[in-house]
Amino acid sequence: MKTLILAEHDGQQLSPALRQAVTAAKFWNAPIHVLVAGNASNAIAQQAAAIAGVECVLHADAVYLAHPLAEDVSKLIVSIASEYQVILAAHSSFSRNILPRAAALLDVAMISDVLEIKADNTYVRAVYAGNIHTTIQSVDAVQVLSIHSSNFAAAALGGNAEVVAVAAPAAFGKTRWVAETRVQSDRPALSSAKVVVSGGRSLGSAEKFDQVLTPLAAKLGAALGATRAAVDAGYAPNEIQVGQTGVAVAPELYIAIGVSGAVQHTAGMKDSRIVVAINQDPDAPIFQVADYGLVADLFEAVPALTSAIQ
Amino acid sequence: MKILVAVKRVVDYNIKVRIKPDGSDVDIDGVKMSVNPFDENAIEEALRLKEQGKATEVVAVSLGTAANQDVLRHALAMGVDRAILVETDTKLQALGVAKLLKAVVEREQPDLIILGKQAIDDDAGQAGQMLAALLDYPQGTFISALSIEGNEAVVTREVDGGTEQLALSLPAVITADLRLNEPRFVKLPNLMMARKKPIETISASELGVDAAPRLKLLQASEPPVRKPGIKVGSVAELLSKLRTHEGIQL
Numbered sequence: 085m086k087t088l089i090l091a092e093h094d095g096q097q098l099s100p101a102l103r104q105a106v107t108a109a110k111f112w113n114a115p116i117h118v119l120v121a122g123n124a125s126n127a128i129a130q131q132a133a134a135i136a137g138v139e140c141v142l143h144a145d146a147v148y149l150a151h152p153l154a155e156d157v158s159k160l161i162v163s164i165a166s167e168y169q170v171i172l173a174a175h176s177s178f179s180r181n182i183l184p185r186a187a188a189l190l191d192v193a194m195i196s197d198v199l200e201i202k203a204d205n206t207y208v209r210a211v212y213a214g215n216i217h218t219t220i221q222s223v224d225a226v227q228v229l230s231i232h233s234s235n236f237a238a239a240a241l242g243g244n245a246e247v248v249a250v251a252a253p254a255a256f257g258k259t260r261w262v263a264e265t266r267v268q269s270d271r272p273a274l275s276s277a278k279v280v281v282s283g284g285r286s287l288g289s290a291e292k293f294d295q296v297l298t299p300l301a302a303k304l305g306a307a308l309g310a311t312r313a314a315v316d317a318g319y320a321p322n323e324i325q326v327g328q329t330g331v332a333v334a335p336e337l338y339i340a341i342g343v344s345g346a347v348q349h350t351a352g353m354k355d356s357r358i359v360v361a362i363n364q365d366p367d368a369p370i371f372q373v374a375d376y377g378l379v380a381d382l383f384e385a386v387p388a389l390t391s392a393i394q
Numbered sequence: 395m396k397i398l399v400a401v402k403r404v405v406d407y408n409i410k411v412r413i414k415p416d417g418s419d420v421d422i423d424g425v426k427m428s429v430n431p432f433d434e435n436a437i438e439e440a441l442r443l444k445e446q447g448k449a450t451e452v453v454a455v456s457l458g459t460a461a462n463q464d465v466l467r468h469a470l471a472m473g474v475d476r477a478i479l480v481e482t483d484t485k486l487q488a489l490g491v492a493k494l495l496k497a498v499v500e501r502e503q504p505d506l507i508i509l510g511k512q513a514i515d516d517d518a519g520q521a522g523q524m525l526a527a528l529l530d531y532p533q534g535t536f537i538s539a540l541s542i543e544g545n546e547a548v549v550t551r552e553v554d555g556g557t558e559q560l561a562l563s564l565p566a567v568i569t570a571d572l573r574l575n576e577p578r579f580v581k582l583p584n585l586m587m588a589r590k591k592p593i594e595t596i597s598a599s600e601l602g603v604d605a606a607p608r609l610k611l612l613q614a615s616e617p618p619v620r621k622p623g624i625k626v627g628s629v630a631e632l633l634s635k636l637r638t639h640e641g642i643q644l
Binding site for chain 1: 410626
Protein backbone atom coordinates (compact mmCIF):
# COMPACT_ATOMS: atom_id res chain seq x y z
CA MET A 85 0.00 0.00 0.00
CA LYS A 86 1.02 3.56 -0.59
CA THR A 87 0.79 6.95 1.08
CA LEU A 88 -1.04 9.87 -0.53
CA ILE A 89 -0.42 13.53 0.28
CA LEU A 90 -2.87 16.24 -0.73
CA ALA A 91 -0.92 19.28 -1.94
CA GLU A 92 -2.07 22.84 -1.37
CA HIS A 93 -1.23 25.72 -3.70
CA ASP A 94 -2.44 29.20 -4.58
CA GLY A 95 -2.51 28.71 -8.34
CA GLN A 96 1.13 29.80 -8.67
CA GLN A 97 3.13 28.21 -5.88
CA LEU A 98 2.95 25.04 -3.86
CA SER A 99 2.47 25.56 -0.16
CA PRO A 100 5.94 25.01 1.38
CA ALA A 101 4.31 22.84 4.09
CA LEU A 102 4.09 20.02 1.52
CA ARG A 103 7.75 19.33 2.21
CA GLN A 104 6.99 18.81 5.91
CA ALA A 105 4.10 16.53 4.97
CA VAL A 106 6.49 14.45 2.84
CA THR A 107 8.75 13.99 5.88
CA ALA A 108 5.74 12.88 7.94
CA ALA A 109 4.65 10.50 5.17
CA LYS A 110 8.03 8.76 5.21
CA PHE A 111 7.06 7.23 8.58
CA TRP A 112 5.06 4.53 6.77
CA ASN A 113 7.97 3.41 4.57
CA ALA A 114 5.65 3.13 1.60
CA PRO A 115 5.80 4.82 -1.81
CA ILE A 116 4.72 8.46 -1.46
CA HIS A 117 2.34 9.95 -4.00
CA VAL A 118 1.30 13.61 -4.09
CA LEU A 119 -2.07 14.76 -5.43
CA VAL A 120 -2.12 18.18 -7.13
CA ALA A 121 -5.55 19.47 -8.13
CA GLY A 122 -5.82 22.71 -10.06
CA ASN A 123 -6.33 24.44 -13.37
CA ALA A 124 -3.39 24.98 -15.74
CA SER A 125 -1.31 23.70 -12.87
CA ASN A 126 1.53 21.90 -14.66
CA ALA A 127 4.17 24.08 -13.07
CA ILE A 128 2.83 23.28 -9.62
CA ALA A 129 2.88 19.55 -10.32
CA GLN A 130 6.51 19.95 -11.40
CA GLN A 131 7.34 21.74 -8.13
CA ALA A 132 5.89 18.78 -6.21
CA ALA A 133 7.88 16.35 -8.36
CA ALA A 134 11.09 18.06 -7.26
CA ILE A 135 10.66 17.10 -3.60
CA ALA A 136 12.99 14.26 -2.63
CA GLY A 137 11.11 11.18 -1.47
CA VAL A 138 8.08 11.67 -3.70
CA GLU A 139 7.67 8.72 -6.06
CA CYS A 140 4.79 10.00 -8.15
CA VAL A 141 2.75 13.18 -8.58
CA LEU A 142 -0.88 12.63 -9.51
CA HIS A 143 -2.05 15.65 -11.41
CA ALA A 144 -5.75 16.43 -11.82
CA ASP A 145 -6.21 19.44 -14.06
CA ALA A 146 -9.62 20.90 -14.87
CA VAL A 147 -11.10 24.36 -15.32
CA TYR A 148 -13.44 23.88 -12.38
CA LEU A 149 -10.49 23.04 -10.14
CA ALA A 150 -9.10 26.59 -10.47
CA HIS A 151 -10.52 27.22 -6.99
CA PRO A 152 -10.59 23.71 -5.55
CA LEU A 153 -13.78 23.08 -3.59
CA ALA A 154 -13.97 20.51 -0.81
CA GLU A 155 -16.93 18.93 -2.61
CA ASP A 156 -14.81 18.25 -5.70
CA VAL A 157 -11.43 17.46 -4.17
CA SER A 158 -12.91 15.00 -1.66
CA LYS A 159 -14.52 13.07 -4.53
CA LEU A 160 -11.23 13.15 -6.43
CA ILE A 161 -9.45 11.69 -3.38
CA VAL A 162 -12.08 8.97 -3.01
CA SER A 163 -11.76 8.09 -6.72
CA ILE A 164 -8.11 7.11 -6.22
CA ALA A 165 -8.21 6.12 -2.55
CA SER A 166 -8.27 2.33 -2.97
CA GLU A 167 -4.49 2.25 -3.50
CA TYR A 168 -3.68 4.11 -0.30
CA GLN A 169 -3.41 3.12 3.31
CA VAL A 170 -2.59 6.64 4.47
CA ILE A 171 -3.96 9.95 3.20
CA LEU A 172 -2.54 13.10 4.73
CA ALA A 173 -1.93 16.80 4.30
CA ALA A 174 -0.37 19.69 6.16
CA HIS A 175 -2.90 21.19 8.58
CA SER A 176 -4.34 24.41 7.15
CA SER A 177 -7.72 25.93 6.31
CA PHE A 178 -7.43 24.13 2.95
CA SER A 179 -6.97 20.63 4.38
CA ARG A 180 -9.36 21.27 7.30
CA ASN A 181 -12.03 21.93 4.70
CA ILE A 182 -11.36 18.93 2.46
CA LEU A 183 -9.96 16.00 4.44
CA PRO A 184 -12.85 15.52 6.91
CA ARG A 185 -15.20 15.37 3.92
CA ALA A 186 -12.99 12.79 2.22
CA ALA A 187 -12.68 10.76 5.44
CA ALA A 188 -16.46 10.62 5.89
CA LEU A 189 -16.92 9.46 2.29
CA LEU A 190 -14.40 6.69 3.03
CA ASP A 191 -16.22 5.94 6.31
CA VAL A 192 -13.09 6.47 8.39
CA ALA A 193 -12.12 8.80 11.21
CA MET A 194 -9.77 11.70 10.66
CA ILE A 195 -6.98 12.73 13.00
CA SER A 196 -6.48 16.51 12.86
CA ASP A 197 -3.28 18.43 13.46
CA VAL A 198 -1.02 15.52 14.42
CA LEU A 199 1.95 16.61 16.53
CA GLU A 200 3.79 13.29 16.47
CA ILE A 201 3.40 9.96 14.73
CA LYS A 202 4.03 7.17 17.26
CA ALA A 203 3.13 4.10 15.22
CA ASP A 204 1.48 3.47 11.86
CA ASN A 205 -1.96 4.08 13.43
CA THR A 206 -1.06 5.95 16.64
CA TYR A 207 -0.63 9.68 17.01
CA VAL A 208 -0.21 12.51 19.49
CA ARG A 209 -2.49 15.49 19.09
CA ALA A 210 -3.47 18.43 21.27
CA VAL A 211 -6.93 19.01 22.73
CA TYR A 212 -8.37 21.78 24.91
CA ALA A 213 -6.44 24.55 23.16
CA GLY A 214 -3.14 22.74 23.57
CA ASN A 215 -3.55 22.28 27.33
CA ILE A 216 -3.57 18.51 27.02
CA HIS A 217 -1.90 16.10 24.66
CA THR A 218 -3.63 12.85 23.79
CA THR A 219 -2.21 9.70 22.29
CA ILE A 220 -4.83 8.10 20.07
CA GLN A 221 -4.99 4.99 17.97
CA SER A 222 -7.15 4.66 14.90
CA VAL A 223 -8.86 1.32 14.26
CA ASP A 224 -9.67 2.20 10.63
CA ALA A 225 -8.07 0.47 7.66
CA VAL A 226 -7.30 3.81 6.03
CA GLN A 227 -5.61 6.53 8.05
CA VAL A 228 -6.65 10.09 7.20
CA LEU A 229 -4.74 12.82 9.02
CA SER A 230 -3.40 16.33 8.90
CA ILE A 231 -0.01 17.11 10.39
CA HIS A 232 1.16 20.06 12.47
CA SER A 233 3.79 21.13 9.94
CA SER A 234 6.17 22.91 12.26
CA ASN A 235 6.79 19.65 14.14
CA PHE A 236 8.25 18.03 11.03
CA ALA A 237 11.41 18.96 9.13
CA ALA A 238 11.07 19.97 5.49
CA ALA A 239 12.01 17.24 3.00
CA ALA A 240 14.90 18.17 0.72
CA LEU A 241 14.53 19.17 -2.90
CA GLY A 242 16.31 17.36 -5.70
CA GLY A 243 13.71 14.70 -6.43
CA ASN A 244 12.52 13.82 -9.88
CA ALA A 245 9.17 12.13 -9.49
CA GLU A 246 7.04 11.01 -12.37
CA VAL A 247 3.98 13.21 -13.04
CA VAL A 248 0.88 11.23 -14.00
CA ALA A 249 -2.39 12.78 -15.12
CA VAL A 250 -5.49 11.58 -13.28
CA ALA A 251 -9.03 12.18 -14.45
CA ALA A 252 -11.07 14.57 -12.33
CA PRO A 253 -14.59 13.27 -11.53
CA ALA A 254 -17.57 15.29 -12.78
CA ALA A 255 -17.91 18.65 -11.03
CA PHE A 256 -20.16 18.69 -7.94
CA GLY A 257 -22.07 21.65 -9.35
CA LYS A 258 -24.09 22.69 -6.30
CA THR A 259 -21.41 25.00 -4.90
CA ARG A 260 -20.31 28.06 -6.82
CA TRP A 261 -17.04 29.88 -6.19
CA VAL A 262 -17.77 33.61 -6.17
CA ALA A 263 -14.72 35.61 -5.12
CA GLU A 264 -11.75 35.79 -2.81
CA THR A 265 -9.77 38.46 -1.07
CA ARG A 266 -6.10 37.84 -0.42
CA VAL A 267 -4.25 40.06 1.92
CA GLN A 268 -1.58 41.79 -0.13
CA SER A 269 1.47 42.22 1.99
CA ASP A 270 5.17 42.69 1.44
CA ARG A 271 5.65 40.87 4.72
CA PRO A 272 6.42 37.12 4.65
CA ALA A 273 3.52 34.67 5.07
CA LEU A 274 2.60 34.33 8.73
CA SER A 275 2.54 30.54 8.87
CA SER A 276 6.07 30.14 7.50
CA ALA A 277 7.80 33.36 8.66
CA LYS A 278 11.13 33.08 10.49
CA VAL A 279 10.23 36.01 12.75
CA VAL A 280 6.76 37.00 13.95
CA VAL A 281 5.90 40.27 15.69
CA SER A 282 2.56 39.87 17.42
CA GLY A 283 0.38 42.41 19.17
CA GLY A 284 -2.39 42.24 21.75
CA ARG A 285 -5.15 44.45 23.01
CA SER A 286 -2.75 46.69 24.95
CA LEU A 287 -1.87 48.39 21.65
CA GLY A 288 -5.14 50.24 22.13
CA SER A 289 -6.14 51.04 18.55
CA ALA A 290 -5.66 49.98 14.94
CA GLU A 291 -3.50 53.09 14.33
CA LYS A 292 -1.18 52.30 17.23
CA PHE A 293 -1.06 48.62 16.29
CA ASP A 294 0.27 49.71 12.91
CA GLN A 295 2.49 52.59 14.13
CA VAL A 296 4.19 50.55 16.86
CA LEU A 297 4.49 47.12 15.27
CA THR A 298 4.96 47.70 11.54
CA PRO A 299 8.35 49.48 11.77
CA LEU A 300 9.71 46.66 13.97
CA ALA A 301 8.31 43.97 11.66
CA ALA A 302 9.79 45.80 8.65
CA LYS A 303 13.25 45.95 10.21
CA LEU A 304 13.16 42.28 11.17
CA GLY A 305 11.60 41.09 7.91
CA ALA A 306 8.89 39.66 10.16
CA ALA A 307 5.27 38.70 9.66
CA LEU A 308 2.69 40.46 11.80
CA GLY A 309 0.46 38.46 14.12
CA ALA A 310 -2.28 39.36 16.58
CA THR A 311 -4.27 37.95 19.46
CA ARG A 312 -7.97 37.29 19.14
CA ALA A 313 -8.62 40.17 21.54
CA ALA A 314 -6.76 42.53 19.20
CA VAL A 315 -8.62 41.16 16.17
CA ASP A 316 -12.00 41.41 17.89
CA ALA A 317 -11.23 44.98 18.93
CA GLY A 318 -10.64 45.79 15.26
CA TYR A 319 -6.91 46.51 15.58
CA ALA A 320 -5.84 43.80 13.16
CA PRO A 321 -7.40 41.67 10.43
CA ASN A 322 -8.70 38.21 11.26
CA GLU A 323 -6.27 36.35 9.01
CA ILE A 324 -3.30 37.28 11.20
CA GLN A 325 -4.84 35.89 14.38
CA VAL A 326 -2.48 33.46 16.09
CA GLY A 327 -3.92 30.80 18.35
CA GLN A 328 -6.35 27.93 18.89
CA THR A 329 -8.85 29.22 16.37
CA GLY A 330 -6.39 31.04 14.12
CA VAL A 331 -2.98 30.29 12.66
CA ALA A 332 -0.38 28.16 14.45
CA VAL A 333 3.15 29.48 14.04
CA ALA A 334 6.57 28.23 15.09
CA PRO A 335 9.12 30.83 13.99
CA GLU A 336 12.74 31.16 15.12
CA LEU A 337 11.76 34.30 17.02
CA TYR A 338 8.31 35.29 18.27
CA ILE A 339 7.97 38.75 19.80
CA ALA A 340 4.74 39.15 21.78
CA ILE A 341 3.94 42.78 22.42
CA GLY A 342 1.18 43.78 24.80
CA VAL A 343 -0.03 40.17 24.73
CA SER A 344 -1.48 38.83 27.97
CA GLY A 345 -0.88 35.20 27.03
CA ALA A 346 -4.25 33.45 27.22
CA VAL A 347 -3.95 29.71 26.52
CA GLN A 348 -6.01 30.19 23.37
CA HIS A 349 -3.18 32.40 22.09
CA THR A 350 -0.19 30.45 23.38
CA ALA A 351 -1.63 27.28 21.81
CA GLY A 352 -0.69 28.83 18.47
CA MET A 353 2.85 30.04 19.25
CA LYS A 354 4.42 27.99 22.01
CA ASP A 355 6.41 25.90 19.53
CA SER A 356 8.41 29.00 18.56
CA ARG A 357 12.16 28.57 19.16
CA ILE A 358 12.58 31.81 21.08
CA VAL A 359 9.75 33.79 22.59
CA VAL A 360 10.22 37.41 23.67
CA ALA A 361 7.44 39.14 25.60
CA ILE A 362 7.10 42.85 26.25
CA ASN A 363 4.28 43.70 28.62
CA GLN A 364 3.67 46.22 31.37
CA ASP A 365 1.99 43.65 33.62
CA PRO A 366 4.67 41.58 35.38
CA ASP A 367 2.08 38.89 36.16
CA ALA A 368 0.91 38.42 32.57
CA PRO A 369 0.82 34.68 31.74
CA ILE A 370 2.80 35.33 28.55
CA PHE A 371 5.93 35.57 30.73
CA GLN A 372 5.50 31.88 31.60
CA VAL A 373 6.13 30.88 28.00
CA ALA A 374 8.64 33.65 27.21
CA ASP A 375 12.36 32.93 27.10
CA TYR A 376 13.02 36.63 27.55
CA GLY A 377 10.53 38.87 29.29
CA LEU A 378 10.73 42.64 29.47
CA VAL A 379 8.34 44.37 31.87
CA ALA A 380 7.99 47.77 30.26
CA ASP A 381 5.66 50.25 28.64
CA LEU A 382 5.44 48.92 25.10
CA PHE A 383 4.99 52.40 23.64
CA GLU A 384 8.51 53.24 24.84
CA ALA A 385 10.20 49.85 24.64
CA VAL A 386 9.15 48.86 21.13
CA PRO A 387 10.31 52.07 19.37
CA ALA A 388 13.56 51.81 21.37
CA LEU A 389 13.97 48.20 20.23
CA THR A 390 13.18 49.14 16.65
CA SER A 391 15.78 51.90 16.53
CA ALA A 392 18.41 49.73 18.25
CA ILE A 393 18.15 47.05 15.57
CA GLN A 394 20.49 47.57 12.65
CA MET B 395 -36.92 27.90 5.38
CA LYS B 396 -36.19 25.57 8.25
CA ILE B 397 -32.83 25.64 10.04
CA LEU B 398 -31.28 22.88 12.14
CA VAL B 399 -28.55 23.92 14.58
CA ALA B 400 -26.26 21.38 16.25
CA VAL B 401 -25.25 22.12 19.83
CA LYS B 402 -22.41 20.40 21.68
CA ARG B 403 -22.02 20.34 25.45
CA VAL B 404 -18.40 21.03 26.37
CA VAL B 405 -16.29 22.02 29.37
CA ASP B 406 -16.79 25.76 29.87
CA TYR B 407 -14.08 27.75 28.13
CA ASN B 408 -12.99 29.35 31.42
CA ILE B 409 -12.13 26.02 33.02
CA LYS B 410 -8.63 24.63 32.87
CA VAL B 411 -9.14 20.90 32.51
CA ARG B 412 -7.03 18.38 34.38
CA ILE B 413 -5.93 14.86 33.63
CA LYS B 414 -7.05 11.86 35.65
CA PRO B 415 -4.29 10.59 37.96
CA ASP B 416 -3.87 7.42 35.88
CA GLY B 417 -3.48 9.45 32.67
CA SER B 418 -6.34 7.59 31.02
CA ASP B 419 -8.38 10.67 30.07
CA VAL B 420 -9.20 14.22 31.06
CA ASP B 421 -11.11 14.56 34.31
CA ILE B 422 -14.36 16.40 33.71
CA ASP B 423 -16.31 15.12 36.72
CA GLY B 424 -18.15 17.98 38.39
CA VAL B 425 -16.70 20.54 35.99
CA LYS B 426 -18.87 23.39 34.70
CA MET B 427 -20.26 22.57 31.26
CA SER B 428 -21.56 25.02 28.66
CA VAL B 429 -22.66 25.34 25.07
CA ASN B 430 -19.65 25.12 22.75
CA PRO B 431 -18.94 28.82 21.97
CA PHE B 432 -18.97 28.31 18.19
CA ASP B 433 -22.38 26.64 18.48
CA GLU B 434 -23.72 29.78 20.18
CA ASN B 435 -22.71 31.64 17.03
CA ALA B 436 -24.56 29.02 15.01
CA ILE B 437 -27.72 29.45 17.11
CA GLU B 438 -27.46 33.25 16.93
CA GLU B 439 -27.17 33.24 13.15
CA ALA B 440 -30.20 30.98 12.79
CA LEU B 441 -32.23 33.25 15.09
CA ARG B 442 -31.22 36.33 13.10
CA LEU B 443 -32.35 34.68 9.88
CA LYS B 444 -35.68 34.02 11.52
CA GLU B 445 -35.93 37.60 12.77
CA GLN B 446 -35.21 38.82 9.24
CA GLY B 447 -38.09 36.72 8.00
CA LYS B 448 -35.78 34.42 6.02
CA ALA B 449 -36.34 31.39 8.24
CA THR B 450 -39.61 30.07 9.58
CA GLU B 451 -38.38 27.58 12.15
CA VAL B 452 -35.17 26.99 14.09
CA VAL B 453 -34.60 23.56 15.63
CA ALA B 454 -31.67 22.80 17.97
CA VAL B 455 -30.29 19.29 18.30
CA SER B 456 -27.77 17.92 20.78
CA LEU B 457 -26.26 14.44 21.00
CA GLY B 458 -25.40 12.82 24.32
CA THR B 459 -26.85 11.90 27.68
CA ALA B 460 -29.79 13.46 29.53
CA ALA B 461 -27.27 15.97 30.90
CA ASN B 462 -27.32 17.65 27.48
CA GLN B 463 -30.73 19.04 28.29
CA ASP B 464 -28.99 22.04 29.86
CA VAL B 465 -27.43 23.18 26.59
CA LEU B 466 -30.73 22.65 24.78
CA ARG B 467 -32.47 24.77 27.45
CA HIS B 468 -29.88 27.44 26.77
CA ALA B 469 -30.71 27.27 23.04
CA LEU B 470 -34.44 27.47 23.85
CA ALA B 471 -33.78 30.47 26.08
CA MET B 472 -31.90 32.14 23.24
CA GLY B 473 -35.02 31.66 21.15
CA VAL B 474 -34.97 28.46 19.12
CA ASP B 475 -38.43 27.00 18.45
CA ARG B 476 -37.81 23.35 19.26
CA ALA B 477 -35.14 21.17 20.80
CA ILE B 478 -34.23 17.56 20.12
CA LEU B 479 -31.98 15.39 22.25
CA VAL B 480 -30.52 12.31 20.61
CA GLU B 481 -29.74 10.23 23.65
CA THR B 482 -26.65 8.03 23.70
CA ASP B 483 -24.01 6.94 26.21
CA THR B 484 -21.45 6.46 23.45
CA LYS B 485 -18.47 8.79 23.62
CA LEU B 486 -19.11 10.32 20.25
CA GLN B 487 -16.43 11.29 17.77
CA ALA B 488 -16.87 13.47 14.69
CA LEU B 489 -17.84 10.65 12.29
CA GLY B 490 -20.43 9.27 14.72
CA VAL B 491 -21.78 12.79 15.26
CA ALA B 492 -22.12 13.26 11.50
CA LYS B 493 -23.95 9.95 11.13
CA LEU B 494 -26.42 10.74 13.90
CA LEU B 495 -26.99 14.26 12.59
CA LYS B 496 -27.59 12.87 9.12
CA ALA B 497 -30.38 10.71 10.55
CA VAL B 498 -31.88 13.78 12.24
CA VAL B 499 -31.64 15.75 8.98
CA GLU B 500 -33.52 12.98 7.21
CA ARG B 501 -36.33 13.23 9.76
CA GLU B 502 -36.45 17.02 9.98
CA GLN B 503 -35.65 17.94 6.37
CA PRO B 504 -34.07 21.35 7.15
CA ASP B 505 -32.94 23.64 4.32
CA LEU B 506 -29.89 24.80 6.21
CA ILE B 507 -27.81 23.10 8.88
CA ILE B 508 -25.50 25.27 10.98
CA LEU B 509 -22.76 23.90 13.25
CA GLY B 510 -19.86 25.51 15.06
CA LYS B 511 -16.61 25.23 13.10
CA GLN B 512 -14.96 23.30 15.93
CA ALA B 513 -15.60 22.27 19.50
CA ILE B 514 -13.27 23.69 22.12
CA ASP B 515 -12.77 20.32 23.81
CA ASP B 516 -11.35 18.06 21.09
CA ASP B 517 -10.54 20.88 18.62
CA ALA B 518 -11.16 18.45 15.75
CA GLY B 519 -13.20 20.71 13.48
CA GLN B 520 -14.63 17.89 11.37
CA ALA B 521 -18.31 17.26 12.12
CA GLY B 522 -19.77 19.80 9.66
CA GLN B 523 -17.64 18.66 6.73
CA MET B 524 -18.41 15.01 7.51
CA LEU B 525 -22.13 15.70 7.74
CA ALA B 526 -22.06 17.52 4.38
CA ALA B 527 -20.20 14.56 2.87
CA LEU B 528 -22.72 11.98 4.10
CA LEU B 529 -25.63 14.10 2.86
CA ASP B 530 -23.83 15.01 -0.40
CA TYR B 531 -24.69 18.65 0.40
CA PRO B 532 -22.65 21.77 -0.37
CA GLN B 533 -20.51 22.91 2.55
CA GLY B 534 -19.43 26.33 3.73
CA THR B 535 -16.86 26.08 6.51
CA PHE B 536 -15.39 28.73 8.88
CA ILE B 537 -18.07 31.25 7.96
CA SER B 538 -17.86 34.90 9.04
CA ALA B 539 -20.80 36.18 6.95
CA LEU B 540 -23.96 34.62 5.60
CA SER B 541 -26.84 35.83 3.47
CA ILE B 542 -29.70 33.91 1.92
CA GLU B 543 -30.26 34.93 -1.70
CA GLY B 544 -33.00 33.02 -3.49
CA ASN B 545 -32.18 29.34 -3.20
CA GLU B 546 -28.57 29.96 -2.27
CA ALA B 547 -26.64 30.60 0.91
CA VAL B 548 -23.89 33.07 0.08
CA VAL B 549 -21.10 32.68 2.60
CA THR B 550 -17.79 34.33 3.41
CA ARG B 551 -15.20 31.83 4.58
CA GLU B 552 -12.24 32.75 6.76
CA VAL B 553 -9.25 31.05 5.12
CA ASP B 554 -5.49 31.29 5.63
CA GLY B 555 -4.37 34.58 4.15
CA GLY B 556 -7.81 36.08 3.43
CA THR B 557 -11.42 35.25 2.74
CA GLU B 558 -13.37 33.35 0.12
CA GLN B 559 -16.99 33.76 -0.99
CA LEU B 560 -19.06 30.78 -2.08
CA ALA B 561 -22.68 30.39 -3.12
CA LEU B 562 -24.18 27.11 -1.87
CA SER B 563 -27.38 25.67 -3.30
CA LEU B 564 -29.75 24.81 -0.47
CA PRO B 565 -29.97 22.50 1.35
CA ALA B 566 -26.44 23.07 2.65
CA VAL B 567 -24.23 22.68 5.71
CA ILE B 568 -22.31 25.61 7.12
CA THR B 569 -19.94 25.95 10.08
CA ALA B 570 -19.69 29.14 12.10
CA ASP B 571 -16.57 31.08 12.96
CA LEU B 572 -16.66 33.20 16.14
CA ARG B 573 -16.59 36.23 13.86
CA LEU B 574 -20.00 35.45 12.35
CA ASN B 575 -21.89 37.37 15.02
CA GLU B 576 -22.05 38.24 18.69
CA PRO B 577 -24.43 35.82 20.43
CA ARG B 578 -27.15 37.45 22.49
CA PHE B 579 -27.19 37.22 26.27
CA VAL B 580 -29.82 34.96 27.69
CA LYS B 581 -32.22 36.82 29.96
CA LEU B 582 -33.26 35.15 33.18
CA PRO B 583 -37.03 35.14 32.44
CA ASN B 584 -36.28 33.43 29.13
CA LEU B 585 -34.21 30.83 30.93
CA MET B 586 -37.07 30.21 33.36
CA MET B 587 -39.51 29.85 30.49
CA ALA B 588 -37.16 27.54 28.64
CA ARG B 589 -37.22 25.17 31.63
CA LYS B 590 -40.88 24.49 30.96
CA LYS B 591 -40.54 23.86 27.23
CA PRO B 592 -40.58 20.25 26.07
CA ILE B 593 -37.43 18.62 24.69
CA GLU B 594 -38.07 15.83 22.24
CA THR B 595 -35.89 12.84 23.08
CA ILE B 596 -34.89 10.25 20.50
CA SER B 597 -32.79 7.25 21.44
CA ALA B 598 -29.73 6.97 19.20
CA SER B 599 -30.44 3.27 18.71
CA GLU B 600 -33.82 4.22 17.25
CA LEU B 601 -31.98 6.01 14.45
CA GLY B 602 -30.26 2.81 13.38
CA VAL B 603 -26.83 4.39 13.16
CA ASP B 604 -23.48 2.86 14.08
CA ALA B 605 -21.83 5.74 15.92
CA ALA B 606 -19.14 3.66 17.60
CA PRO B 607 -15.82 5.45 18.16
CA ARG B 608 -13.04 4.76 15.67
CA LEU B 609 -10.26 6.37 17.67
CA LYS B 610 -9.02 4.83 20.89
CA LEU B 611 -7.63 7.15 23.54
CA LEU B 612 -4.46 5.51 24.84
CA GLN B 613 -3.20 8.30 27.05
CA ALA B 614 -3.73 11.89 28.10
CA SER B 615 -0.70 13.86 29.22
CA GLU B 616 0.50 17.35 30.03
CA PRO B 617 2.15 19.01 27.05
CA PRO B 618 5.89 19.49 27.38
CA VAL B 619 6.56 22.78 29.16
CA ARG B 620 8.95 25.37 27.83
CA LYS B 621 12.09 25.80 29.89
CA PRO B 622 11.68 28.72 32.27
CA GLY B 623 12.72 32.02 30.79
CA ILE B 624 14.31 35.05 32.35
CA LYS B 625 13.30 38.64 32.81
CA VAL B 626 15.54 41.27 31.30
CA GLY B 627 15.79 44.80 32.63
CA SER B 628 16.07 46.83 29.46
CA VAL B 629 15.85 46.84 25.69
CA ALA B 630 19.66 46.86 25.54
CA GLU B 631 19.89 43.75 27.72
CA LEU B 632 17.22 42.02 25.63
CA LEU B 633 19.15 42.69 22.43
CA SER B 634 22.42 41.55 23.90
CA LYS B 635 20.89 38.25 25.10
CA LEU B 636 19.32 37.58 21.72
CA ARG B 637 22.58 38.37 19.93
CA THR B 638 25.05 36.59 22.16
CA HIS B 639 23.03 33.73 23.74
CA GLU B 640 20.75 32.90 20.86
CA GLY B 641 22.93 33.90 17.92
CA ILE B 642 20.19 35.97 16.34
CA GLN B 643 21.42 38.68 13.99
CA LEU B 644 19.67 41.90 14.89
